[in-house]
Each structure stands twice: as C-alpha cells, then as structure tokens.
Amino acid sequence: METNQQPAPVLTPSELARHERAWGIIRRLVDDKRQAEKDIVDNFHTDPLIQAAVAKLKAENERRGTAVVPL
Amino acid sequence: MSEEEPPLSRYNFDFAGGIQNSYLFVTQKQIIYEILFKPTPYLFGEGFVLSDEIVELVIKVADNPTDRRPSLDVLIAPTVAAIIKDFYEKSSLTITIFICDTADRRHEARWRKFNRWYEHFAASDYIRIDDSLRDKKEEVLYHWALIAKNNNPYLREVGLAFLDLMADLRIGK
Numbered sequence: 001m002e003t004n005q006q007p008a009p010v011l012t013p014s015e016l017a018r019h020e021r022a023w024g025i026i027r028r029l030v031d032d033k034r035q036a037e038k039d040i041v042d043n044f045h046t047d048p049l050i051q052a053a054v055a056k057l058k059a060e061n062e063r064r065g066t067a068v069v070p071l
Numbered sequence: 072m073s074e075e076e077p078p079l080s081r082y083n084f085d086f087a088g089g090i091q092n093s094y095l096f097v098t099q100k101q102i103i104y105e106i107l108f109k110p111t112p113y114l115f116g117e118g119f120v121l122s123d124e125i126v127e128l129v130i131k132v133a134d135n136p137t138d139r140r141p142s143l144d145v146l147i148a149p150t151v152a153a154i155i156k157d158f159y160e161k162s163s164l165t166i167t168i169f170i171c172d173t174a175d176r177r178h179e180a181r182w183r184k185f186n187r188w189y190e191h192f193a194a195s196d197y198i199r200i201d202d203s204l205r206d207k208k209e210e211v212l213y214h215w216a217l218i219a220k221n222n223n224p225y226l227r228e229v230g231l232a233f234l235d236l237m238a239d240l241r242i243g244k
Contacts, residue, residue, distance in 0.1 A: 040129070054085075068099070
C-alpha cells in the first residue's frame with residue numbers, strides 16, 4: 001500500500017549531536033524561566049533587595065501622589 | 072483610552088539590581104510586577120563573544136493583593152517598554168531572549184502580550200528576530216524572539232549564531 005509519509009531522515013552522529021544540543025538549550029531556557037518565575041513569587045516577601053526596592057518605590061509613589069509617570 | 076491610542080504615561084519603576092538585574096513596578100491596584108534580565112551565557116555556547124551580555128527576559132506578578140487575576144492594564148506595556156530601554160541604556164551590547172511555550176495552553180496570550188510590549192518598545196535602533204518551533208518529543212510549541220541594538224558591533228555574529236541554532240533545531244526536518 002502506498003503512503004505519502006516521508007521516511008525519517010537518518011542523521012549523522014555529528015548532526016544528531018548538534019540537534020540534541022540545540023533542543024537541550026531551548027528546554028533549558030524554558031526550565032530556567034519557569035524556575036525564575038517561581039522564585040519571584042516564593043522570594044518576594046523574604047528577599048531584602050526586593051523588599052527594599054518595593055518600599056522605595058511605594059514611598060516615591062506616595063510622595064508624588066501617584067504611581068503613574070507621564071511619557 | 073482605547074488600545075489603538077498609545078497611552079501617554081507609564082508606571083514608575085525601580086531597578087533593584089542583583090544577579091538577575093531585577094526591576095519592579097507597582098500598579099494603581101497595588102499589584103507588584105517583577106522583571107528580570109536573567110543572565111543566559113549558555114545560549115550560543117560559553118565561548119560566544121557576547122555570552123556575558125545575553126539575558127532572558129522574565130516578567131511575573133510578584134505580589135497580587137487583589138487575589139484576582141490581573142485585568143488588562145494599558146499602562147503595563149509602556150512600562151515594560153521603558154524598563155527594557157532603561158536596561159539597554161545600562162548596557163547597549165545586551166542581547167535579550169524572550170521565550171514562551173504551550174505547556175499550559177496560555178502561550179498565545181503570553182506571546183500577544185510580549186508583542187504588545189514590543190510595539191511600545193519598538194524603535195528603529197533595535198533589531199528583532201523571531202522563530203516558532205515544535206518540540207515533537209514533548210508536544211510543545213515554542214515562540215521565541217531575540218532583541219539587540221542595531222549599533223551592536225557584534226550584530227553579525229549574533230545573527231549568525233541565532234540562525235545556526237535555528238538550523239540545528241531543524242536538522243532532519
């Protein structure tokens with residue numbers, strides 16, 4: 001029986017290594033992003049750097065009477 | 072204010088710094104967003120000429136006292152755009168990567184949001200390269216974009232490295 005399906009191309013070991021390395025990078029990018037998003041939420045109340053920045057920002061906004069800045 | 076008319080204002084923001092180059096802003100509803108420019112030196116290999124300048128853009132609600140999903144806020148896009156510009160003023164060699172995936176089926180909304188931010192950010196002195204690809208192994212679709220300044224002296228190397236990576240991802244297709 002004839003089908004239109006193309007046979008899977010055979011990759012050389014070098015091609016396969018490059019292909020897998022490239023996909024490894026993409027998956028790592030996504031994993032790192034998810035971890036960073038989780039850390040943002042988890043560390044928000046405990047990270048002194050973040051809490052200091054938020055306090056500064058809120059004080060500035062209160063002094064100015066608004067969080068909005070004209071462009 | 073309609074979406075077609077660009078807002079004439081944005082939120083005040085602060086650069087907290089740290090290893091991940093963190094920025095914060097607070098909306099009128101007291102929702103706090105954190106934006107990271109997370110160093111990503113491995114993208115084009117550790118030996119790449121600008122590996123220390125490559126960052127991944129991460130944008131996340133850090134604290135939401137409303138306990139409701141944040142509604143559309145037209146001031147967020149110009150705020151994100153202003154933050155990206157501010158970061159490029161600190162380091163004009165920066166290469167920014169933004170990636171989103173289909174894992175939770177909300178990727179299209181995230182990609183549209185990114186494009187909205189970019190519309191506000193877009194200036195003639197920046198270049199953006201996009202790609203979309205499907206991971207057959209995990210049945211996930213990825214959208215990703217690279218942003219660099221036009222006057223980056225290594226723009227050719229950056230473009231070629233991105234194209235090489237795209238080609239390697241497609242080997243055998």
